[in-house]
Amino acid sequence: MAQIVRASKFRHIYCDPPKIEAQFTNLRLATVTGEQSYIKANPKYFAIALQGGGGPVAILNMDKPGRMSMDLPILTGHTSAVLDFEFNPFNDQIISTASDDTTIKVWGIPEEGLTETIDTPLVSLPGHARKVTLLRSHPTAENVLASVGGENVVKLWDIQKACEINSLDTAHDQLIQDIVWDYHGNEYATSCKDKNIRFVDARTAQVVNTIEAAHDGAKSVKLTYAGSLNKLISVGFSRTSQRMFKIWDPRNTSKEVEKVDIDQAAGVIMPFFDYDTNVLYLAGKGDGNVRYYEISGDSPHCFPLGDYRSSVSAKGMAWVPKRGLDVMACESVRLMKLTTSAVEPLSFRVPRKSDSFQDDLYPDTAAYFPSHSADEWLAGSDLPPQTMSLDPAVRGNEPTTPKEKKVFVAAKTQAQLQTELDEANERIKVLEARLAAAGLDTA
Numbered sequence: 551m552a553q554i555v556r557a558s559k560f561r562h563i564y565c566d567p568p569k570i571e572a573q574f575t576n577l578r579l580a581t582v583t584g585e586q587s588y589i590k591a592n593p594k595y596f597a598i599a600l601q602g603g604g605g606p607v608a609i610l611n612m613d614k615p616g617r618m619s620m621d622l623p624i625l626t627g628h629t630s631a632v633l634d635f636e637f638n639p640f641n642d643q644i645i646s647t648a649s650d651d652t653t654i655k656v657w658g659i660p661e662e663g664l665t666e667t668i669d670t671p672l673v674s675l676p677g678h679a680r681k682v683t684l685l686r687s688h689p690t691a692e693n694v695l696a697s698v699g700g701e702n703v704v705k706l707w708d709i710q711k712a713c714e715i716n717s718l719d720t721a722h723d724q725l726i727q728d729i730v731w732d733y734h735g736n737e738y739a740t741s742c743k744d745k746n747i748r749f750v751d752a753r754t755a756q757v758v759n760t761i762e763a764a765h766d767g768a769k770s771v772k773l774t775y776a777g778s779l780n781k782l783i784s785v786g787f788s789r790t791s792q793r794m795f796k797i798w799d800p801r802n803t804s805k806e807v808e809k810v811d812i813d814q815a816a817g818v819i820m821p822f823f824d825y826d827t828n829v830l831y832l833a834g835k836g837d838g839n840v841r842y843y844e845i846s847g848d849s850p851h852c853f854p855l856g857d858y859r860s861s862v863s864a865k866g867m868a869w870v871p872k873r874g875l876d877v878m879a880c881e882s883v884r885l886m887k888l889t890t891s892a893v894e895p896l897s898f899r900v901p902r903k904s905d906s907f908q909d910d911l912y913p914d915t916a917a918y919f920p921s922h923s924a925d926e927w928l929a930g931s932d933l934p935p936q937t938m939s940l941d942p943a944v945r946g947n948e949p950t951t952p953k954e955k956k957v958f959v960a961a962k963t964q965a966q967l968q969t970e971l972d973e974a975n976e977r978i979k980v981l982e983a984r985l986a987a988a989g990l991d992t993a
Contacts, residue, residue: 558844558853558855559900559910559911560827560829560842560844560855560882560900561855561856562900562901563829563842563855563856563882563898563899563900564856564858564898564899564901565840565858565896565897565898565899566897567860568894568895568896568897571615571616572615572894572895573615573892573893573894573895574610574615574616574618574892574893575616575617575618575891575892576617576618576619576620576891576892577598577600577608577618577891577892577893578600578601578602578620578891579598579599579600579601579865579888579890579891580598580599580600580601580606580631580632581601582599582631582632582633582650584633584634584683585683585684585725585726585727585728585770586633586634586683586684586866587634587820587866587867587868588865588866588888589866589867589868589886589888589893590634590635590636590637590645590868591612591637591868591869591870591871591874591886592637592639592642592870592871592874593612593642593870593871593873593874594611594612594642594663594874595609595610595611595612595637595642595659595663596609596610596612596868596870596886596893597609597610597635597637597645598610598888598893599631599632599633599635600622600624602624602626603626604626604627604628604629604669605626605627605628605629605630605631605632605647605649605650605651606624606625606626606632607624607625607626607632607635607645607647608622608623608624608664609624609625609645609659609663609664610622610893611663612870612874612895615895623664623665623666623667623668624664624667624668625645625647625657625664625667625668625669625671626667626668626669627655627657627668627669627670627671628647628649628650628651628653628655629649629651630649630650630651630681631649631650632647632648632649632650633648633649633650633681633682633683633684634647634648634682634683634684634685635647635648635685636648636685636686636687636695637687638687638693638709639687639689639871639916639918640692640693640918640919640920641918642659642918643658643659643660643661644656644657644658644659644672645657645659646685646687646695646709647685648682648683648684648685648697649681649682650681650682651681652676652678652679652680652681652682652699653674653675653676653678653682654674654675654677654678654682654685654695654697654707655671655673655674655675656671656672656673656674656675656709657671657672658672673709673710673712674712675697675707675709675712675714677705677707677714677717678697678699678700678701678703678705679699679701679703680699680700680701681699681700682697682698682699682700683698683699683700683726684697684698684726684728684729685697685698686729686730686731686738688731688735688752688927689731689733689734689735689916689935690734690735690920690921690922690927690933690934690935690936691735691920691921691922691923691924691926691927692710692920692922692923692924693708693709693710693711693923693924694706694707694708694709694715694735694924694927695707695709696729696731696738696752698726698729698740700725702722702723702724702725702726702742703717703718703719703722704717704718704721704722704726704729704738704740704750704755705717705718706752706755708924710924711924715924715928716753716754716755717755718750718755718757721740721748721750721757722740722742722744722748723744724742724743724744725742725743726740726741726742726743727740727741727742727743727770727771727772728740728741728770728771728772728773729741729773730773730774730775730782731752731775732775732800733775733777733778733780733825733934733935734932734933734934734935735752735927736751736752736753736932737749737750737751737752737758737800738750738752739773739775739782739800740773741764741770741771741772741773741784741786745762745763745764745765745766745771746760746761746762746763746764747760747761747764747771747773747782747784747798748760748761749800753927753928753930759800759803760803761784761798761803764784764786764796764798765784765786765787765788765794765796766787766788766789767786767787767788767789767791767792768787769786769787769791769816769818770786770818771784771785771786771787772784772785772786772818772819772820772821773785773821774821774822774823774830775823776797776823776828776830776845777823777825777828778825778934779828779845779846779847780799780800780801780847781797781798781799781800781807781845781847781851782797782798782799782800783795783796783797783798783821783823783830783845784796784798785819785820785821785832790814791814791815791816792811792812792813792814793811793812793813793814793815793819793834794809794810794811794812795809795810795812795819795821795830795832796808796809796810797809797810797845797851797852807849807851808849808850808851808852810843810852812832812841815834815836815837816836817834817835817836817837818834818835818836819832819833819834819835820832820833820834820835820866820867822867822869822883822885823845824882824883825915825916825935826872826912826913826914826915827844827882827911827913828844828845828846829842829843829844829845829855829882829883830842830843830844830845830852831883831885831898833864833867833885833887834864835864835865835866836863836864836865837863837864838859838860838861838862838863838864839857839858839859839860840857840858840867840885840896841854841856841857842855842856842857842898843855858896858898862887862889862894863889864887864888864889865888865889865890866887866888867885867886867887867888868885868886868888869883869885870883870884870885870886871915871916872912872915872916872940873915873918873938873940875940876897877907877908877911877912877940877941877942878905878907878942879899880899880900880901880902880908880911881897881898881899882898882899882900882911883897883898884896884897884898885898907940907941907942907943909941912940912941914937914938914939914940915937915938915940916935916936916937916938917935917936917937917938918938919936920936921933921934921935921936
């Protein structure tokens with residue numbers, strides 16, 4: 551019986567192996583292991599942890615590949631290894647780092663990139679009792695960051711005010727393996743070593759739903775939300791180490807709406823979901839393949855599209871926001887693949903004959919300005935991500951810095967405020983002495 555092939559504009563998506571001159575090589579990567587993806591990216595830079603004291607993190611420009619120097623400028627200010635990092639989605643020059651030293655630090659990157667080592671962060675956030683393992687930025691609210699600690703606690707922070715918003719302290723009694731925000735940022739979901747997936751009201755830090763025994767296997771479960779489809783995708787293992795992913799409806803978690811078997815292998819799979827095109831990309835740690843599926847809100851929910859195969863195994867993988875893509879070359883997605891000593895850009899393209907902008911491939915995408923402030927979000931504001939056009943003709947007419955985009959100004963620490971107060975009091979004493987010397991009453 552003939553098989554019906556589903557019509558899809560992404561059915562012929564492909565990725566050519568990156569040329570050596572497009573790669574970033576000679577990297578001395580940190581040897582620390584964990585649940586993190588080991589590399590993160592924004593449209594301008596990508597970040598990786600390096601070997602050395604002080605938790606060194608390199609911030610490399612996307613447009614400057616080649617053989618890297620042994621003395622790269624770095625961010626260094628932790629007292630132990632950096633385990634994860636996260637770029638601010640609304641400010642390409644801000645990155646947060648999480649460390650084994652139990653702290654989170656927020657750093658400013660100069661507009662020209664990192665040209666010299668920086669050892670003083672903009673903000674330091676103590677609060678976790680054990681190492682900080684994962685960081686996730688809020689998708690719509692400005693300067694809101696979620697962190698996961700080794701004490702099995704999730705904390706939310708306002709990084710500009712340098713203060714904790716709330717803390718989920720008692721919901722997990724085992725290792726938290728992953729954390730993801732939903733499309734609006736009202737909830738986040740976590741996976742745990744106890745095999746349960748928990749949905750948490752982010753404003754109140756209360757668990758509102760639980761999927762028990764989401765995957766039977768003992769290995770790590772990774773999560774991603776399917777954008778505006780209002781579905782959660784979990785990637786895990788069966789008892790026999792069969793890799794699979796399941797699609798869940800958060801409104802009815804009694805049973806998955808779809809289960810897809812992938813293969814039999816040991817590596818944990820990292821999921822990346824393209825909110826604009828509803829295409830799911832799966833990249834395995836320890837193997838070189840990237841598989842992609844089109845996800846639908848209606849049954850059947852999943853349609854295989856193809857895969858990219860490579861003999862070079864991946865240690866980690868990072869998603870590049872759509873603002874950083876070459877849209878005139880029909881680049882649909884770019885993943886930054888971390889190997890043992892290099893970073894390879896994987897460019898996924900849709901073949902088109904026309905040289906003009908393909909608006910059917912590029913609907914409006916997440917913009918570089920927030921939908922609301924941290925205070926507005928906490929007060930109950932519920933807005934989807936702001937969007938922008940990727941058409942160069944339209945983007946050329948947009949202001950470089952929209953009014954909605956604010957400059958990051960870190961709140962002053964108590965020590966800084968005390969120093970300013972002491973200086974002001976000394977200045978007052980000097981002025982009072984001058985007035986007294988002039989015979990004027992200072993009372």
